[in-house]
Amino acid sequence: MKIAIVGAGPAGSLLACYLVRRGHQVEVYERRPDPRRYDDEEGRSINLGLSARGMRALTDVGLMAEIQPLTVPMRGRAVHAPDGKVAFHPYGNRQTEILHSIRRRDLVISLINQADSAGVAFRFDTTLSALPEADAVVGADGAFSTVRTLMHRGARADFRQEYLPWGYKELTIPTMPSHHEALHVWPGGDDGLIVTHPNLDGSATATLFLPYDKLAAITDPEAFFAERFPDALALIPDLAKEFAERPVGHLVSIRTAPWHHEGQVVLIGDAAHAVYPFYGQGMNSALEDCTVLDACLDEHPDDLAAAFAEFERRRRPHTDVLDELSRQNFVELRERVRSPLHHARKRADLTLARIFPGRWVPLYTMVSHTTTPYADALAKAKRQDAVLRWAAVGAAGLAAVAMLARKVR
Amino acid sequence: MKIAIVGAGPAGSLLACYLVRRGHQVEVYERRPDPRRYDDEEGRSINLGLSARGMRALTDVGLMAEIQPLTVPMRGRAVHAPDGKVAFHPYGNRQTEILHSIRRRDLVISLINQADSAGVAFRFDTTLSALPEADAVVGADGAFSTVRTLMHRGARADFRQEYLPWGYKELTIPTMPSHHEALHVWPGGDDGLIVTHPNLDGSATATLFLPYDKLAAITDPEAFFAERFPDALALIPDLAKEFAERPVGHLVSIRTAPWHHEGQVVLIGDAAHAVYPFYGQGMNSALEDCTVLDACLDEHPDDLAAAFAEFERRRRPHTDVLDELSRQNFVELRERVRSPLHHARKRADLTLARIFPGRWVPLYTMVSHTTTPYADALAKAKRQDAVLRWAAVGAAGLAAVAMLARKVR
Numbered sequence: 044m045k046i047a048i049v050g051a052g053p054a055g056s057l058l059a060c061y062l063v064r065r066g067h068q069v070e071v072y073e074r075r076p077d078p079r080r081y082d083d084e085e086g087r088s089i090n091l092g093l094s095a096r097g098m099r100a101l102t103d104v105g106l107m108a109e110i111q112p113l114t115v116p117m118r119g120r121a122v123h124a125p126d127g128k129v130a131f132h133p134y135g136n137r138q139t140e141i142l143h144s145i146r147r148r149d150l151v152i153s154l155i156n157q158a159d160s161a162g163v164a165f166r167f168d169t170t171l172s173a174l175p176e177a178d179a180v181v182g183a184d185g186a187f188s189t190v191r192t193l194m195h196r197g198a199r200a201d202f203r204q205e206y207l208p209w210g211y212k213e214l215t216i217p218t219m220p221s222h223h224e225a226l227h228v229w230p231g232g233d234d235g236l237i238v239t240h241p242n243l244d245g246s247a248t249a250t251l252f253l254p255y256d257k258l259a260a261i262t263d264p265e266a267f268f269a270e271r272f273p274d275a276l277a278l279i280p281d282l283a284k285e286f287a288e289r290p291v292g293h294l295v296s297i298r299t300a301p302w303h304h305e306g307q308v309v310l311i312g313d314a315a316h317a318v319y320p321f322y323g324q325g326m327n328s329a330l331e332d333c334t335v336l337d338a339c340l341d342e343h344p345d346d347l348a349a350a351f352a353e354f355e356r357r358r359r360p361h362t363d364v365l366d367e368l369s370r371q372n373f374v375e376l377r378e379r380v381r382s383p384l385h386h387a388r389k390r391a392d393l394t395l396a397r398i399f400p401g402r403w404v405p406l407y408t409m410v411s412h413t414t415t416p417y418a419d420a421l422a423k424a425k426r427q428d429a430v431l432r433w434a435a436v437g438a439a440g441l442a443a444v445a446m447l448a449r450k451v452r
Numbered sequence: 453m454k455i456a457i458v459g460a461g462p463a464g465s466l467l468a469c470y471l472v473r474r475g476h477q478v479e480v481y482e483r484r485p486d487p488r489r490y491d492d493e494e495g496r497s498i499n500l501g502l503s504a505r506g507m508r509a510l511t512d513v514g515l516m517a518e519i520q521p522l523t524v525p526m527r528g529r530a531v532h533a534p535d536g537k538v539a540f541h542p543y544g545n546r547q548t549e550i551l552h553s554i555r556r557r558d559l560v561i562s563l564i565n566q567a568d569s570a571g572v573a574f575r576f577d578t579t580l581s582a583l584p585e586a587d588a589v590v591g592a593d594g595a596f597s598t599v600r601t602l603m604h605r606g607a608r609a610d611f612r613q614e615y616l617p618w619g620y621k622e623l624t625i626p627t628m629p630s631h632h633e634a635l636h637v638w639p640g641g642d643d644g645l646i647v648t649h650p651n652l653d654g655s656a657t658a659t660l661f662l663p664y665d666k667l668a669a670i671t672d673p674e675a676f677f678a679e680r681f682p683d684a685l686a687l688i689p690d691l692a693k694e695f696a697e698r699p700v701g702h703l704v705s706i707r708t709a710p711w712h713h714e715g716q717v718v719l720i721g722d723a724a725h726a727v728y729p730f731y732g733q734g735m736n737s738a739l740e741d742c743t744v745l746d747a748c749l750d751e752h753p754d755d756l757a758a759a760f761a762e763f764e765r766r767r768r769p770h771t772d773v774l775d776e777l778s779r780q781n782f783v784e785l786r787e788r789v790r791s792p793l794h795h796a797r798k799r800a801d802l803t804l805a806r807i808f809p810g811r812w813v814p815l816y817t818m819v820s821h822t823t824t825p826y827a828d829a830l831a832k833a834k835r836q837d838a839v840l841r842w843a844a845v846g847a848a849g850l851a852a853v854a855m856l857a858r859k860v861r
Contacts (some may be wrong), residue, residue, distance in 0.1 A: 205610050
């Protein structure tokens, strides 16, 4: 069968690898130029945190060994307090429970090369105004998907698009003085948030998130940093220049249904479900979509309509949950990582996970270090929370009994 | 100033009347032909229930006296039980607390004539692909607004579009045997809902609402009615023919933000907020938008940007509440109007309203028979509900005390 994929980002080029392996004739259309020839990222987020779901997909298509050397491990969060102190919190108990920072560009080029050498035809610099001619079209063309618009035209489609009232700017830290192998966080509450990803050359990419009104009100970025994030100021030598030159990025959440139209069109990645970036799962969930869609094609090899319907049925409940988790983690990153109680709870979670290996798994671990479907992970975490609450009630009850017993004596 | 309005429906043609009165040069663009020349409603809902908000707006522009004779009063709901019994429940205590059934077409023609004779220029059969040339453009072009799409292009706009998984068909009841001056309801739970609006000629328009799968599964409409709505079957002589010929209507809810772009563009009516039809407030809220926008223009006569911003600030919280109320009333119409408890609660509400006139006002009365803003109405209703709950607790407490007192004696 001839299958056209629109969009040569991580999801589109990975799916091309999966589909060409199934024996299909695959063409990929991409509005932008070939990234192997031009270095143009249009102000897109440069760094991504590869986690278990993304790695499973890359392993599936035989690319993980090639991609591994392009990544920097992130072993935990390095949280910066206002007084400049840095506290390191590991992501998990095991050596494998880490994230891998990678440049989006490096990942995409590896995927395109792999697909290209397997016989996928890439058409770069191609803007579509109608669906391409093919037996089926895959919309992997991002949050503002043209394929989705064309597919939903005149149809009863549900759609929700929501912008976070915060924008972001990317800034460069040439050298991170400590904890290079970590995701650094400056939690600033309602006044901003900085997150950094490490690069192979020892530098790090910092992303400053701020409410739009506060971002627009900054006339002197150095004065702003001196007041809000004084220890970060020292790390960004080109602050004033970069702040002036770099565009403001926007954050959008998108949910929609249906994801497919008979056996003709199907959406994957951001085209089907865009999330805020605060759980680091946007790209991982897009890569995982390909794994799930491939499994559905396995079950219905001769019936695309059944495969696409099964894909949406099986996958959408989980990406809906990811949307919720990504919103909650925004609060966690900017607020709770400052609170000692939060870290006590996290430590308790990791301790329980050590005592009951495989039976007690913190939510963050399930989302980032396993391939447990998102909604199943959330359901299990809720059961664990209930156990903890009852344990706390039980402990309080025992303490009360002990006190009464002492009085009686 | 030259102001272009896109859409000559109820909201667009009413706003034209308001704006021409302010001394503006007003042009109205409409995709469809002039309804005064052609009878083409494109399968749109033919009947509307005019309530206090709509009537205030029509009174404002001096049209109510002309429109009144085109309406049929609806004094309450006539609820049909499965056994064929009909129970009448008045909408309110007073003669004025009624709704007025009107054909959409009659209302629109009156508004267009009024605007036309005041000097508004109408451009029918005109499809726009760009915003028209004017000092400001008003998008009154419905749920699938082109003006909204053009205004939001490339902007950080929030948008949510949701289809109810129920469709509808309109059917004709040539003569309603009893309670002509009522809105008839056949509540069928998950199996369907029929609502009727009376017409001037003694006929009524029935709307059958059904989940899409059940609607699609009907091969013999007469057999379906015989099983589900036997007493309605007898009233619709052309059932088989109409069921086959009439299109399936869809129900969409839309919320979006922003509603305006500087002083250049503003959205009203369904273009800004489309609701499910179950509170009968879709058109009334669209007409009320014009009243609110006119008040904002009064406050900022020389500053459209300020007037449009104030309109959105003042109005959107209320139409958001209307969206919620319209969803809840769908449940009420198809489920609760069958329950004796529901009617007991309604009667208690009306009794309290009689005892405390003006101080106790049921939610339905506030929404339909007053111009209290929707969110204020909901807040007041919640306070009243709390009082009722405490009164119930108080009564139970008094009863308990009385019982104890009796035992002690």
